Amino acid sequence: MELLLPGPACEASYRQAIEEYARAGLSPTCFFGGAERCPDVLFARFADYRAGRDLPAGYVPCTSLWLVDGDEFLAEVSIRHRLTPALERFGGHIGYAVRAGRWGQGLGTKLLAGALDYARGTLGLSWVLLTCADGNTGSARVIEKNGGVLLDKLDDVIGGRPRVTRRYRIEL
Template sequence: MPILVVPTTAVHRSFLAAWDELGPDHERWMGARAHAAGAEEDWTRDQTADPAEFARLVAEIRREAEPDTALAPGIVHQTVLWFVDGVEFLGRLSIRHDLTPALTEVGGHIGYCVRPSARRRGYATQMLTQSLPIAAALGIEPALVTCDLDNTGSRKVIEAAGGELEDERHGKLRFWVPTQVT
């Protein structure tokens, strides 16, 4: 059964295949940008093909969750989790520990993406549901989750997790999702 895990080098090959599926227009969802050490660093698809560079990317992504890691101004700590089935990378989810004004408007606490070949199997719902206790443990209650106005699939995922629509801003629907079971 697929689960959320901290980023791991065990999924290297399938991570690269997922990156290829998403293509350059959506590569930001691969999370190949790290903000640790107070600076931003981007990894390219070709660069991450090297196992050593991929391991470095994984380490930097994991460091972003650590509260004592210095981040660039305007960047918040985030826990990045990968949704995997064994060594198969299926998707990515980020839990942002705090909200900046921009994240309050359009980004929210939790963002997720399922690779194209794994869509329409309920994985996004599983990812969001599995992430809620983790968000609660980080002190997030409730979590702000947003989606594009025309993204019916994502809206259904958020509503299935208990999301309550607050409003629409800048072409994004903004939902508050409880993170604690009552």
């Protein structure tokens, strides 16, 4: 298993994972490139975000990595290079999703561990902020198993809906 920049070898499997999410009634936008149908646009989008090119207003550069096994796509993590006031409340430095058919096999824990190595080694960060919905037990466990210390729980309104967000800090 490897954590790599997104590449064409796993593209077909990535698209299957997006369909798997839709079939399970989950939002395929959990996967960063979920909306892109065209391969050229998909990979250009990842590269632009990494380089901080043509970002939508208020966005910061971010690197997405895929956890893969051969040509099978397993999970995606996106690491924002810095925080904004909005990300400090919701989103944090790192977001991730494991393909639906592979939950509960330790992949989320492994994925975040790899992302933390990248944040420290490649981006030079000394700590990261992670957030998750208060009720997302799986995500909270993934963060805690990687050394996350709960800072607080914020009462917020996101997309017009009330939401409690857990905020964790991990020292790198």
